[in-house]
Amino acid sequence: MTSVQSEDNSSLIYGDDFDDDDESIDLYESQTTATCSMGDTACHKLNSLVSQESEFDFDEDQFSGNESDDELLVDPMTLSKKALDDDKGGSSLKYECLTTQDILDRMLKRVHHLQPVFSIPSEDILVLMQRYDWNEERLLEEWTEKMDELLVEAGINTSNPGDKLNITMRGIKHRSDFNCFICCEVRSTETFSLECGHEYCIECYRRYISDRLNEGNVITCMDCALALKNEDIDAIMGTPSSARLMDSSIKSFIQKHNRNYKWCPYADCKCIIHLNDTSYLQEYTRLHCSRFVTCKFSHIFCFGCGYGMHAPADCNVTMAWVKKARKESENLNWVLSHTKECPKCSVNIEKNGGCNHMVCSSCKYEFCWICSGEWGPHGRSFFQCTMYKNDDEKQKASVENSKKALKRYTFYYRVFNEHEVSAKLDWKLGQTVGQKVKAMQEKMGVSWIEGQFLAESLQILNEGRTVLKWSFAVAFYSDASHNLTKIFVDNQMLLSNAVEQLSELLQIKNPETTMKRKSEFYNKAGYVRNRTRALIECGRDLLRKCICKPVD
Amino acid sequence: MARIAREYKHIQATLGSESSLVVSLEPIDGDLSRWAGEIRGPTGTPYEGHTFSLRLVLGDRYPTTPPQVTFARRSMPHCNVNYETGSICLNILTPEHWSPAWDLLHVLEAIIQLLSDPEPDSPLDIDLANILRAQDRSAYYGLVNYYLQS
Numbered sequence: 001m002t003s004v005q006s007e008d009n010s011s012l013i014y015g016d017d018f019d020d021d022d023e024s025i026d027l028y029e030s031q032t033t034a035t036c037s038m039g040d041t042a043c044h045k046l047n048s049l050v051s052q053e054s055e056f057d058f059d060e061d062q063f064s065g066n067e068s069d070d071e072l073l074v075d076p077m078t079l080s081k082k083a084l085d086d087d088k089g090g091s092s093l094k095y096e097c098l099t100t101q102d103i104l105d106r107m108l109k110r111v112h113h114l115q116p117v118f119s120i121p122s123e124d125i126l127v128l129m130q131r132y133d134w135n136e137e138r139l140l141e142e143w144t145e146k147m148d149e150l151l152v153e154a155g156i157n158t159s160n161p162g163d164k165l166n167i168t169m170r171g172i173k174h175r176s177d178f179n180c181f182i183c184c185e186v187r188s189t190e191t192f193s194l195e196c197g198h199e200y201c202i203e204c205y206r207r208y209i210s211d212r213l214n215e216g217n218v219i220t221c222m223d224c225a226l227a228l229k230n231e232d233i234d235a236i237m238g239t240p241s242s243a244r245l246m247d248s249s250i251k252s253f254i255q256k257h258n259r260n261y262k263w264c265p266y267a268d269c270k271c272i273i274h275l276n277d278t279s280y281l282q283e284y285t286r287l288h289c290s291r292f293v294t295c296k297f298s299h300i301f302c303f304g305c306g307y308g309m310h311a312p313a314d315c316n317v318t319m320a321w322v323k324k325a326r327k328e329s330e331n332l333n334w335v336l337s338h339t340k341e342c343p344k345c346s347v348n349i350e351k352n353g354g355c356n357h358m359v360c361s362s363c364k365y366e367f368c369w370i371c372s373g374e375w376g377p378h379g380r381s382f383f384q385c386t387m388y389k390n391d392d393e394k395q396k397a398s399v400e401n402s403k404k405a406l407k408r409y410t411f412y413y414r415v416f417n418e419h420e421v422s423a424k425l426d427w428k429l430g431q432t433v434g435q436k437v438k439a440m441q442e443k444m445g446v447s448w449i450e451g452q453f454l455a456e457s458l459q460i461l462n463e464g465r466t467v468l469k470w471s472f473a474v475a476f477y478s479d480a481s482h483n484l485t486k487i488f489v490d491n492q493m494l495l496s497n498a499v500e501q502l503s504e505l506l507q508i509k510n511p512e513t514t515m516k517r518k519s520e521f522y523n524k525a526g527y528v529r530n531r532t533r534a535l536i537e538c539g540r541d542l543l544r545k546c547i548c549k550p551v552d
Numbered sequence: 553m554a555r556i557a558r559e560y561k562h563i564q565a566t567l568g569s570e571s572s573l574v575v576s577l578e579p580i581d582g583d584l585s586r587w588a589g590e591i592r593g594p595t596g597t598p599y600e601g602h603t604f605s606l607r608l609v610l611g612d613r614y615p616t617t618p619p620q621v622t623f624a625r626r627s628m629p630h631c632n633v634n635y636e637t638g639s640i641c642l643n644i645l646t647p648e649h650w651s652p653a654w655d656l657l658h659v660l661e662a663i664i665q666l667l668s669d670p671e672p673d674s675p676l677d678i679d680l681a682n683i684l685r686a687q688d689r690s691a692y693y694g695l696v697n698y699y700l701q702s
Contacts (some may be wrong), residue, residue, distance in 0.1 A: 182615055182652045184554040198653070207616045215648055223653040507670055 061075065094305070095275045097296045100250045103272070107250070109136055123229040124156050130218050132252050155220050155227030170199045172235055180204055182222070188471040192236050198223040205236050213241060216248035242551035262303055264295040271295035276304055288314040288543035298459075309463075311511040312539020313470040320550030321473040325413060343372045357504055369418065422503070426465060427508055430458045440511040453518060457502060457525040464499045464528040467535055468492065474539045485547060488538050495531040502528050555615055556584045566657070574660050575603060578645050585610045585675055589618060589660055593670045598696040606663070618650035631670045631680040641665055643674050646685035655689060678681075 048277050082188040111125045114136070118125055131154045132139040142150055151157040176188035180201035193199035200222050209228070211221050218333035219228045230242035254261040260279050262270040273293045275281075281304060290311065291303040301310040302318070310318045358369050437451040471492050478485045502524040508514050514521075542548040563577050575590040585607040595601025604627055609620040621639035632641045644662055645650045675681030683692045 112625045129679065151616045180553065200653075203653060204616075207613075211616060217648070 001380065021306055033129070063148070092212065095273050097294075098272045098274055099270055100247050100254075101274070103250050104246050114140075120151075120156070122450050123134065123231060126152075126219055127156060127227045127229060128154050128214075134249075135254055152225075155218065155225045162267050164236050169193050169199075170195050170232075173199075175268055179517055182208075192232075193225045194221050194228065194232070196221055196224050196226050202236060209233055209236060213244045214251075216245065216252040216445075219245070229420060261321050262293075262301075262306055264297075264299050265298040265301050265306055265308055266295075266297070267488065269295060269297055269299055269301070271297065275302075285315065288540055309466050310470045310473075311467055311534045312543075312545055314540075317468070317473055317477055317543070317550045321416075324409070325416075343367055344451065347486065353370055357500060359460065409476065412472050416469055416472045419465055423462060423465040424523070426458065426462055426506075430455075430462075433458050433506065436511055436514065440515060443511060444515060447513065453525075454506075454514070457521050458506060460525045460529050460532075461499060461502050461506065464495060464502070464532045467497060467532045468495050471495075471535055474542060474548050478542050482547045484538075484542055484545065486536075488542055491531070491535045491538050495528070495535050498528045498531045514539045556610065559657075560584065562655075563657060564584060574657065575658060575662050577660065579606075584613075587656065589656075591660055591664055593665055597668055598693045598700070599667050602700055606660070608659070613651040615655070617647055619656065619659060620646045621663065629677070629680065629696045630667065631672050631675045631677050631684055632666060634676045637701070639676070640666070641671075641674055 006254060037397040045332055066133060074129070093436070107129065108126075111129060115122050115415045117140070118128075128139055128143075128150070129136070132142075165205055170193065172192050173188055174188075175191050177186055178187075178189055178191055178199075178201060179186045180191070180203075182200050182204040185201070187201075190202040192197050192202055192205050192491070205222075205405070208222055209219060219233065220226060221228070228236075234240050235409055252431055253458075254263070254272060260275055262273050262275075264273065273295060275291075275293070281291055284304065292300050292309055292311070293303050294300050301307065302310060302315060305318055306314040307315075307318055307322070313321065344360065344363050344367075357366065359366050367373060368375055433454050437448075437454055441448065475485070475489060477491065479490065502521075505517065505521055506522055508517070560579065566572075567574060567577065573592045573594060576607045577587060577631060579590040580586045580588050587610070589606040591604055591606065593604065605624045607622050608625070611617050611620070616662060621640055621642075623633055623640065625638050628634060628638060629635055633639070640663065642662060644651075644654065645659070662674040670680075670684055672684040680692065680695065682696065
């Protein structure tokens, strides 16, 4: 089935499964190469950098099972050059996936190393580091210049040496009939004060500290500039609360260094990607590629713009699209409901799976979720419903034009959104796939490795859908009359078709049927992967040749 | 509540001296969470010879959180005060910089200090801040006086 399709449309196919005899493709390929060799040293540099990605970046343990990632993420154009380029020393491309705790641990290690230099307690160095936003170099510089002033500024010593700092004042004490200046209650209570002797009841101190834990700044005495250390905070709060302060301090550190540190944008994911050398990121932008990174939990996102994986669109298209979507949704207040009426019997249908092939549960009518048309023709030829039909071309008034522009955008946004919703449903499907694999192992004695094809297929399906989704943003900003755009749209349809077929396979509930059709899974998944790559490549060329230009 | 009550007693005991720039500070209609204050413009500033009224609102969590302080609407031309609403931009009045060890009199003193030392780098009134940045003191005085007289 798959191979028949690719042969049928060989003139439209763009990518690694094209027919060698086809001249237009050959011509096209040579153009691509020309663009690249024309590109200056930067282009070459990028190629050489990118070519090392797979060697350096992907920790085998973490990334096994999604080997397709690096192929998908690396500019496919450069992949072929991999063999040619074997430059050494691409450490700048290394990135690491961290948590705030990892970063804090590193900072603590550095504090430990600094301790002999400063010869003051580690707790004091921690306060200094916090004050200097964990910038060791700047701290050391100022330390050598004006050590005493620094200690006063940071609240480790008082400004007036005449003030007798009384170590015995520091800490928690128990007092009967203590009159706290803050709350003005007289009672017997625990109190706290630093060496300065500004003593307040523990309740007031707790309220004061808990309000400040999330700010990430050094907390001082309520009445002077002396700093509370982590051990003081924990002692006052009675719980290890200083961890929260450290966490927020690290968060503000990340905020200040957001060129090198990026939060994973996925909901509830606490990963931070650290890229040491960002100098080459500009080269990515220039070549309309994006630096996609993968966190510990296989969330792929763009280091450039911080959005989730958005190939074939580059960051500019993504930003323009997201901005437009936000603006338009304000203007129009679209209610894109998640239910649709069956085109035949008007029963309300909720889409509960990722596949766009709908079967009405009441009248058994089969239709396409995207275009509401009959499903029949969808399966055999490619999707007509992903192609925007520009039928009334002879509109006169400008009002009509803007209406048309809106209609055009509405169309693209709708398809984009449909695929987003489908992708989310696929994600849910993924959770049941895990159970399915388990069921198969128990019922049929299938080994873990043999059941893996399900998870792999799902991963490929997800990637395919994401790429398909963003390809509509690229299509929206592309010059529709250009031949390459037409090829791009054809590629979209092929991927769309491939994705739907794979999605349908994954809906099978019976594990025995699934096992029987295992080879179909392999075929379809492989096909989706090829089509995905081809669409990315084609989209990038649209961008390179300025056929796709984001406008507001 | 004990804290506010004690502050009230303390304020009653200290106010009334001729030298203080704080003219009055008392709860509105006996409600200890809403206070009205009056201050004199400090000498050597264009505000000298004028009195200004302020309103202080204490939240439930006072003194853990700072009081909200505003000038009367359209009464205070100052680069850190919004002339229309009377809201004040002063760092000790923000939750991050506020300390429970300060009280309402401290707040009024800090505001008087702000009248003497305007901070054009965090302005609410951009025009006045620009004049100050240009170090045009006479223009600043002139403009403030114009506002105060109208």
